[in-house]
Amino acid sequence: NAGVTQTPKFRVLKTGQSMTLLCAQDMNHEYMYWYRQDPGMGLRLIHYSVGEGTTAKGEVPDGYNVSRLKKQNFLLGLESAAPSQTSVYFCASSSTGRGTEAFFGQGTRLTVV
Amino acid sequence: AQKVTQAQTEISVVEKEDVTLDCVYETRDTTYYLFWYKQPPSGELVFLIRRNSFDEQNEISGRYSWNFQKSTSSFNFTITASQVVDSAVYFCALTYISSGSARQLTFGSGTQLTVLP
Numbered sequence: 001n002a003g004v005t006q007t008p009k010f011r012v013l014k015t016g017q018s019m020t021l022l023c024a025q026d027m028n029h030e031y032m033y034w035y036r037q038d039p040g041m042g043l044r045l046i047h048y049s050v051g052e053g054t055t056a057k058g059e060v061p062d063g064y065n066v067s068r069l070k071k072q073n074f075l076l077g078l079e080s081a082a083p084s085q086t087s088v089y090f091c092a093s094s095s096t097g098r099g100t101e102a103f104f105g106q107g108t109r110l111t112v113v
Numbered sequence: 114a115q116k117v118t119q120a121q122t123e124i125s126v127v128e129k130e131d132v133t134l135d136c137v138y139e140t141r142d143t144t145y146y147l148f149w150y151k152q153p154p155s156g157e158l159v160f161l162i163r164r165n166s167f168d169e170q171n172e173i174s175g176r177y178s179w180n181f182q183k184s185t186s187s188f189n190f191t192i193t194a195s196q197v198v199d200s201a202v203y204f205c206a207l208t209y210i211s212s213g214s215a216r217q218l219t220f221g222s223g224t225q226l227t228v229l230p
Contacts, residue, residue, distance in 0.1 A: 031215040031216060033215070033217065033218075035218075035220075040122070040222055041222055042117075042119075042204060042220035042221055042222040042223050043204070043206075043218070043220040044220070045217050045218070045219075048215050048217055049215070050215045056215075058217065088156070090158065092158075092218075094215075094216045098146075098165075098210050099146040099163050099165050099208075099210070099216075100216060101148060101160045101163055102160075102216065102218060103160075104150075104157065104158040106156065106157050107156050107157070
């Protein structure tokens, strides 16, 4: 059982370049999330989705776009990368149950130079 | 707005010592859940425990125990007889329960625990 899989695991981008991070889950979860982790700040929510075809903004959405065309996939896009987007990105998914825990991917370490 | 505070940025203990990681939260919601996650040096996030706002019973799981006190808005985590393998960053997190909403987590900034041999 793979759980939540993120692709790629590492990436270096030049300022202004674009890229897409892919998240796939095989647990049939309705909810999916993208977080970023920065030193001393914990994880902060970028965008989330409550189901196929839906997306919503989280705490720090600027500079990112997302899409959820299929229930199992949640894509995070950076249209024009900036050094401030250097971070570790985590995708997560959860069921609709009350108090259910989120399952996290392994993370993607992105460096923007 | 919700907030989770982990005031201890870094803690260092010697193996076999007991250690308590503090977590204080703020929320206006009456129904919410609290979580602890562990992030070992390999980087993944490992779920440890959840507690709902209506259940103030303490919980013990092996060397781990959790103390939830609504009166002080705290959800502290104690490791008894710490081991080197406990070295990790520990995150406390909070989510509210609302019909139709996802289970977004608000995280604390984490506590880096180092257990020395």
